[in-house]
Amino acid sequence: MGSNQGCVGRVGEAIAALVEHDPATLDDTALRTALLDLLRHANQLDAAIARYVGAFDDRKLGRADGWSTTKQWIQAYGRLSGPAATSRMRAAATIRLLPSLEAAFDAGEVTREHVDRIGLTAREIGDEVVESAEEPLVAIARGHEPEAVRETCERLIDEVIRDKRIPAQEQHRRRGVTVARAGDMWKLRGILDPETGVLLTTALDTFTKAPAPDDERSPAQRRHDSLADLLNTVLREGRAPVVAGVRPHLAVLMPVRRYAALHDHGTDQATDRATDRARGAADADAADGPAVLTGYGVIPDAFAARLSCDANLQQVWQHPDNGLPLKLGRAYRNTPPALRRALATRDPHCRWPGCRMPANWCDSHHLRTWIRDNGATDIDNLVILCRYHHVSVHERGWGIRYDPGSGTVAITRPDGTPYELGPSRARTGRYATLTRLAA
Incomplete structure (x- = not known):
């Protein structure tokens, strides 16, 4: 334990010295090399944090500080937003699931964005599916930007959703809806079970009128506006539960x-x-x-x-x-x-x-x-x-x-x-x- 604490202390001393150093004193080549090294080391530090988060969560240490979950503890003591704290927790779980991804993370070859995207996919379609696709996913993460990993993960999700060999109970377990801020807007993402999907499309169709000749909205925009009308109606008529x-x-x-x-x-x-x-x-x-x-x-x-x-x-x-x-x-x-x-x-x-x-x-x-x-x-x-x-x-x-x-x-x-x-x-x-x- 003392050795680990000493290691973290030395990292702190090195970072303090780095903050004191003026990068303007470096020549072009040295500045470029130093920046690349720092980016790689930042990935390695994120990998170390993910392991420490996992160990902290195993022991449920946040309860001693008045928090029921490690995510809440990280959010409070790390002064992070909810999504940022969730991302830290997801990284800890994902590297445990995928050893080769953990190795790439330790080496600074992938970023927390890569790890987070793969972790989100595991949450949506199950650990087993992502484990079976570990090799190609890690290869793409090592050589490409997070957007390429996102596209690959979305194709994997679509394949799983369309795979009729997967038992209905397992497909039902993958249902879920996520609503998250995206700048000044909100982003909605979800996987619906058959009944809920039909209910939603039927409700949207009910609120979607035939477009007028001067209606320049796209079909997606018209569905968005129909969803707004549906939510307004539910709230106005008092059909939502009292909270x-x-x-x-x-x-x-x-x-x-x-x-x-x-x-x-x-x-x-x-x-x-x-x-x-x-x-x-x-x-x-x-x-x-x-x-x-x-x-x-x-x-x-x-x-x-x-x-x-x-x-x-x-x-x-x-x-x-x-x-x-x-x-x-x-x-x-x-x-x-x-x-x-x-x-x-x-x-x-x-x-x-x-x-x-x-x-x-x-x-x-x-x-x-x-x-x-x-x-x-x-x-x-x-x-x-x-x-x-x-x-x-x-x-x-x-x-x-x-x-x-x-x-x-x-x-x-x-x-x-x-x-x-x-x-x-x-x-x-x-x-x-x-x-x-x-x-």
């Missing part, structure tokens, strides 16, 4: 003066901004903040104006420093929908430092208990916690402290020592929360 006491909806958060300006409600924007400047720069920034689509991020004004055109308006006035909205006292023990929406405005995800579980999948936790401590169902006595971290506070001895002055949440370990991560901060600013049952 955490709230009907599914799109939530657009924006400063009230921006909302008024977008919809021409008679607000003199120049006067408002002059007033803001008189109140201070920080307050002006809060008032002039962008519109935010929950679950997506900042959106342009034109998009925000369209989404909020026929939305239900709920004003949530927040303190610019701590994000505190409203109070409901002890009239309710369970968090009612209006307060739940206000709470999600301040806490759009679990407030455990580093956790990004969306609020609609989380619980509302009373900091002072409703029965024993006479805790009120007020916004300053509630925080959003995912189920795992909610149980950690109630049953595993972890402590949680909320500072109403700053809106921060700090965690203590069961032994009373401060948690290394955090504190987490509330989303702040004065917002009008505009909710739509559909886009």
Whole structure:
């Protein structure tokens, strides 16, 4: 163990020395050689990280730091996005599955993109199929860019889907749908079982009208728009299940003066901004903040104006420093929908430092208990916690402290020592929360 720790320490020292070195001092040939070496070493470092991730996951060490999975631990402590942490986990599993790919990764001959693409394929069509195609896949990865591996994997997936010799139960196991951000858009990918495929095509056909003479949309674009109509209809008619006491909806958060300006409600924007400047720069920034689509991020004004055109308006006035909205006292023990929406405005995800579980999948936790401590169902006595971290506070001895002055949440370990991560901060600013049952 000590030898391994010493090895990692030496890597750290070498990287620190490398950061100190100025590449401008190298001649052209030396710079080219050094850059190629660095790219290869980066691949080798990724291979080493994948093995360490696998060993860490085998021992379930993340639980000691308050995380149910290694992926969540990596995301929190490595400050990675969810997809990036998932990619690290997938790399660890893939090199275990394919020894020759691991050897190429160790040698720096393939990148994490190559490994990730092959790992995604194994997830879609099964480890056994990818193992049987290991030799050609690794050969392509060694000699070509990740796009070539992707094309090869897609051909392999198509062959497996069309192979009628594969038992129906095994084909059914390969079903799945993935929705992922791709820049400002979303990418949808999936393998559907026969019944679901027919249901989807029938539903899309129902919402797809014959194209008008001036309709320049492609068939794929028309199917996309039909899918949007289908989703809108399901949400508008209330056929989707209630989650955490709230009907599914799109939530657009924006400063009230921006909302008024977008919809021409008679607000003199120049006067408002002059007033803001008189109140201070920080307050002006809060008032002039962008519109935010929950679950997506900042959106342009034109998009925000369209989404909020026929939305239900709920004003949530927040303190610019701590994000505190409203109070409901002890009239309710369970968090009612209006307060739940206000709470999600301040806490759009679990407030455990580093956790990004969306609020609609989380619980509302009373900091002072409703029965024993006479805790009120007020916004300053509630925080959003995912189920795992909610149980950690109630049953595993972890402590949680909320500072109403700053809106921060700090965690203590069961032994009373401060948690290394955090504190987490509330989303702040004065917002009008505009909710739509559909886009």
